[in-house]
Amino acid sequence: MSVSGDDTDDTARAVAGVVDGVDSGEPVVSAKGRAAGSVCVSVEGMAAGDSLVVSVDGREVLLCNVAGRFHAVANLCTHAQIALGRGRLLDYEIECPRHGARFDVRDGKPRRGPARKALAVFSVTSDGRTAEISAAPVDEPVPVGRRAAAGAISRLLRRGR
């Protein structure tokens, strides 16, 4: 299921998509955020152990409910670029459905190979009914200087922003 929207009504439809889309490997929610640089989605249908793929500003992010706490990581295994949305969430670890690498959703670090590189981590705030996911990864470096800014702009253009 794919839902996108710009206003409150569309966001309400996206909320339904969240409930229907748990464990989907496809992006199910694409909505503009309430605050600049973030996206807000409903998590009322997500039980502990569920995950949800959310499109955040052109990136696929995997939102994970671990015992009522929400964490978000890039939805792309760093081993062979496979979507993690169909993988199992085992406590704090998301398991890649292709070769079985496991990543800790709290810090994105691989806990089991063959992946060696960490996933990008996105900050999440939640009141239990909704979750607000930052559009930029937590550890994305801030560009400094003209050359760094040009590189950052180039990366953003490649992502299709």
Ligand code: FES
């Ligand atoms: S593609 Fe994920 S472990 Fe190989």
